[in-house]
Amino acid sequence: MSLRIPCRLLLAFAALLATFAAARAATPDEALAALLTEARQHCDQPTDRLERILCGKPLRIGVRDYYPLFGTRENGTHVGYEPDIARAIARRLGVEIEFVRVNAATRIPMLGEDRIDLVLATMGHTTQRDGQLRFIRPHYYQSETVVVGPRALRIGDWNDVATRTICVTVGNVSNAQMVSHNARLMLFDEAGVLPDRLKDETCTLAAQDDSFFAYYFTDPSFASRFEQKFGFAQVPWGMGVARTGSDKLARALDLLSQIFHRDGTFLEIAVRNRIRTVFLEDQQRIWQRPECNTTEGSTNRNCILPALNLELAPTPFAAWVTAAEDWSERRLGIDITLPMLKTAPAFSLFLNGVVNTLILIAGALAATFAFAIVFGFSLGSDFRPVRWLAWLVTMTLQSSPIVLTLVIAAAFAHALLPYSTGVALGASILALGLTNGGNAGQAVSEAVISLHHEGGEKGMALFVHALGRSAISIVAFLINAAKGTPAASFIGAPELLGALTDVSSFSSGRATTYCLVLVFYTIVVMIVVWACGWLRTWLEGRQVSA
Amino acid sequence: MKLAGIWADYVPSLLAGMATNFEISIIALLLGLLVGIPFAALRFYGGRASVALAAIVVSLMRAAPTFVVMFFLLNVVRDVSLFGMKLTMSGVMTVAVSLVPYSAAYTADAGVDALRQWDRGSPLGALLFLPNITRAFFVIVMASGAAAAIGVPEGISVILRESALLPTLGDRLVVFAVGIVLFGVPLQIGLALMRWLQRELGRRLVGA
Numbered sequence: 021m022s023l024r025i026p027c028r029l030l031l032a033f034a035a036l037l038a039t040f041a042a043a044r045a046a047t048p049d050e051a052l053a054a055l056l057t058e059a060r061q062h063c064d065q066p067t068d069r070l071e072r073i074l075c076g077k078p079l080r081i082g083v084r085d086y087y088p089l090f091g092t093r094e095n096g097t098h099v100g101y102e103p104d105i106a107r108a109i110a111r112r113l114g115v116e117i118e119f120v121r122v123n124a125a126t127r128i129p130m131l132g133e134d135r136i137d138l139v140l141a142t143m144g145h146t147t148q149r150d151g152q153l154r155f156i157r158p159h160y161y162q163s164e165t166v167v168v169g170p171r172a173l174r175i176g177d178w179n180d181v182a183t184r185t186i187c188v189t190v191g192n193v194s195n196a197q198m199v200s201h202n203a204r205l206m207l208f209d210e211a212g213v214l215p216d217r218l219k220d221e222t223c224t225l226a227a228q229d230d231s232f233f234a235y236y237f238t239d240p241s242f243a244s245r246f247e248q249k250f251g252f253a254q255v256p257w258g259m260g261v262a263r264t265g266s267d268k269l270a271r272a273l274d275l276l277s278q279i280f281h282r283d284g285t286f287l288e289i290a291v292r293n294r295i296r297t298v299f300l301e302d303q304q305r306i307w308q309r310p311e312c313n314t315t316e317g318s319t320n321r322n323c324i325l326p327a328l329n330l331e332l333a334p335t336p337f338a339a340w341v342t343a344a345e346d347w348s349e350r351r352l353g354i355d356i357t358l359p360m361l362k363t364a365p366a367f368s369l370f371l372n373g374v375v376n377t378l379i380l381i382a383g384a385l386a387a388t389f390a391f392a393i394v395f396g397f398s399l400g401s402d403f404r405p406v407r408w409l410a411w412l413v414t415m416t417l418q419s420s421p422i423v424l425t426l427v428i429a430a431a432f433a434h435a436l437l438p439y440s441t442g443v444a445l446g447a448s449i450l451a452l453g454l455t456n457g458g459n460a461g462q463a464v465s466e467a468v469i470s471l472h473h474e475g476g477e478k479g480m481a482l483f484v485h486a487l488g489r490s491a492i493s494i495v496a497f498l499i500n501a502a503k504g505t506p507a508a509s510f511i512g513a514p515e516l517l518g519a520l521t522d523v524s525s526f527s528s529g530r531a532t533t534y535c536l537v538l539v540f541y542t543i544v545v546m547i548v549v550w551a552c553g554w555l556r557t558w559l560e561g562r563q564v565s566a
Numbered sequence: 567m568k569l570a571g572i573w574a575d576y577v578p579s580l581l582a583g584m585a586t587n588f589e590i591s592i593i594a595l596l597l598g599l600l601v602g603i604p605f606a607a608l609r610f611y612g613g614r615a616s617v618a619l620a621a622i623v624v625s626l627m628r629a630a631p632t633f634v635v636m637f638f639l640l641n642v643v644r645d646v647s648l649f650g651m652k653l654t655m656s657g658v659m660t661v662a663v664s665l666v667p668y669s670a671a672y673t674a675d676a677g678v679d680a681l682r683q684w685d686r687g688s689p690l691g692a693l694l695f696l697p698n699i700t701r702a703f704f705v706i707v708m709a710s711g712a713a714a715a716i717g718v719p720e721g722i723s724v725i726l727r728e729s730a731l732l733p734t735l736g737d738r739l740v741v742f743a744v745g746i747v748l749f750g751v752p753l754q755i756g757l758a759l760m761r762w763l764q765r766e767l768g769r770r771l772v773g774a
Binding site: 170172173174184187206207217220221222223224415416418419420421422423424427428431432435503504505506507509510517521524530531533534535537538541542545546549 | 625626628629630631632633634635637638641642708709710711712714715716717718719721722723725726727729730731733735738739742745746747749750751753754
C-alpha cells in the first residue's frame with residue numbers, strides 16, 4: 021500500500037512530462053514519439069484505441085481483398101499498396117496487425133461497430149463521409165476518373181467527347197460531370213466489365229477510377245491497345261477511424277502520414293506496387309516544406325487537401341418529394357424514388373428533357389408531313405430526273421436503319437456546326453422527317469399514279485386528292501415519327517429518355533425513372549395517334565371535296 | 567481510308583454483326599406471333615368486353631416506343647423468373663423483347679384481317695397474312711439497330727465503331743454507305759419478295 025501511491029505519482033508525473041513534451045514538440049516525429057509515450061502510460065485503463073493497441077491488442081485494419089494493386093489476397097497473404105502501408109504503420113507503432121476483409125459497403129459500419137480500428141480500403145474522402153468517421157490527414161493517395169480509349173482515337177479533352185458514348189458504372193459520382201459536357205453515357209452495373217467491353221469494342225470509351233484501370237494497364241496487350249485520354253474529378257483517399265474513442269489514434273496516424281509523405285515512405289510503397297505516383301511526388305514536396313513539416317501541419321489548410329464535396333443542391337420541394345416517397349412506401353407499399361425531383365441539376369435535366377421531347381415530337385411530325393409532300397410530289401413528277409433522284413433518296417432512306425440515319429444526320433450537323441442542343445434536335449428532326457416522310461411520300465406518289473391511271477384530275481387538285489387517298493399511310497408514318505423520337509437520345513439530343521438516363525447515372529431510383537419514361541412516351545404517342553385521327557379525317561375530307 | 571481495309575476487316579465484321587440483327591428479329595417475330603395471334607383471336611371471336619380489353623392492350627403495345635421499352639427492360643425487368651428459376655436477360659434478348667410490342671400489335675392487326683378474310687370464305691385473302699408478316703420482319707430488322715444503344719455487338723455497333731476511328735466526314739460516309747448497302751440489299755430483296763407474294767396471291771384471288 022505504501023508503495024502504490026508513489027508508483028501512481030510517478031506514472032502521473034511521466035504522463036505529465038509526455039504531454040508537456042508533446043506540446044513542446046517541434047517536429048511531427050517528436051510529437052509522435054511523445055504521444056506514444058503518453059499513451060503507453062494508460063495501459064491499466066485504456067480509453068482510446070491507440071492506448072489499447074499499444075498495450076498489447078492488435079491493430080485491426082480493414083482492407084480490401086480484391087482491388088488489384090491496392091489490396092488483394094494471394095495465398096492467404098494481403099498484398100498491395102494499402103496492406104503495405106498498414107504494415108509500415110504497425111512497424112512504426114511497434115504493434116501487431118490483424119487484417120480484416122472489408123468492402124465498399126461494410127468498411128464504415130464495421131468501424132462504427134468497433135470490429136476494426138482503422139479503415140485503409142480505397143475510401144474517397146467526401147464531405148458526406150466526414151459525418152460518419154474521422155479521416156486521417158494528409159491523404160495517402162488521390163484517384164481521379166480517367167477516360168480510357170483506343171490509342172488510335174484522338175481525344176484530348178472535353179471538347180472531343182461531346183456526343184460520344186462513354187461506358188460508365190451506375191452511381192459513379194463523376195457521371196454528372198460527363199453529362200454536363202454533353203457526353204452520352206452507356207451504363208453498366210459493375211466496373212469489372214468495362215475493360216472487357218473495351219476489348220470487344222462494345223465501348224469505344226470508358227470512364228472509371230484510375231486506380232481501377234491501373235491494374236489493367238500493367239497488362240502489355242491492354243496497354244498496347246488503350247491509353248488514358250484525360251482525367252478529372254480528383255478524389256483524395258483517406259484512412260479513417262471511429263469518431264469516438266480514437267482521438268489519440270487519429271492524431272498518431274495524422275503525424276505518421278505527414279512523416280510518411282515527407283520521408284517518401286508512401287512513395288516508395290507506391291513504386292513497389294506499380295501504381296501512379298504523381299500525387300505522391302507532389303505531396304512529398306508539400307510535406308517537406310517547413311510550414312507543413314510541423315506538429316500542426318495536418319490542420320494547416322495550405323498543406324492538406326479539402327474533402328470532395330459531392331452534395332448536389334436540393335430543389336425547393338425536395339423535402340415534399342421525400343415525404344411523398346415515404347408515404348407511398350408506408351401506406352401503399354410501393355417503393356418509388358424520384359431522383360429527378362430532388363436535386364437542382366437533376367430537375368433541370370428533367371424539365372429540359374420534357375420540353376425538348378415536345379419540341380422534337382412537334383418538329384418530327386411537321387418534318388414528316390413536309391417531306392411526305394415533297395417526296396410525294398417528286399416521286400409522282402412527270403420530270404424523270406426529279407423522279408429518279410427522289411426514288412434514289414427514298415430507297416437509300418428505306419435501306420438505312422433509323423439509328424444509322426440519325427448518326428449520319430448528326431455527323432453532317434457536327435461537321436458544319438459545333439455541338440449544341442439545337443443542333444442535336446435539328447439533326448434528329450431532319451433524320452426522323454426524312455425517313456418517315458420518304459416512306460409516306462412513296463404512298464402519296466402511288467396514290468398520284470393510281471389517280472393518273474383513273475384519269476380526270478390534274479395538277480394541284482390531283483395531288484390534294486392523292487393526299488386524301490394516302491391519308492392512312494401518312495398518318496401511320498407520322499405516328500412512327502413520334503414513336504422514333506426517343507432514338508434521338510442516341511445522337512445526344514437531350515430529350516426525356518436521354519435526360520433521365522443521365523439523371524439515373526448519378527442517382528438512385530432507376531426502376532421508377534424508366535417506368536415514368538415509358539408511361540410518358542406511351543401517353544404522348546397515344547395523344548399523337550388521337551390527333552392524327554383528326555388529321556386523317558381532314559385529309560380524307562379533302563379527298564371528297566376535291 | 568483504304569478500300570482494301572474496308573473489305574478485309576469492316577465488311578466481315580459488319581456481316582457478322584448483321585447476323586445478330588437477324589437473330590434479334592427472328593426472336594422478336596416469333597415472340598410477337600406468340601403474343602399477337604391470341605390477341606387477334608380475342609378481338610375476332612371474343613365478347614364485347616374481351617374485344618375492348620384486347621383493343622386497349624394492342625393500342626398500348628402499338629404506342630410503346632421500342633427504344634424506351636428497351637431501356638425499361640434493361641433497367642427495370644432485367645431479371646425474370648420462369649418456373650421458379652431466375653433468368654437474366656442477355657442484351658440480344660432484351661432488344662428482341664423490346665421489339666415484341668410492335669411485332670405483337672402488328673401480328674394482332676394483320677391476324678384480325680386474316681381471320682375476317684377466312685370468315686368471308688377467302689383462304690387466299692387470309693394468306694395475305696404472310697406478306698404482311700414478312701414486311702413486319704424487315705421493319706424489325708431495321709429497328710433492331712437500336713441495340714447499339716445498349717452495347718449489343720450488332721451491325722450498327724460495328725458501323726459506329728469503325729466510323730468513330732476515322733478523322734474525316736468523307737471517310738465516315740464511306741463506312742456509312744457500305745452499311746446502308748449491306749442493310750439495304752436484304753431489305754429490298756425481302757420487300758420485293760413480299761410484293762411478289764402479294765401479287766401472286768392477288769392474282770389467284772381474282773382467279774378464284
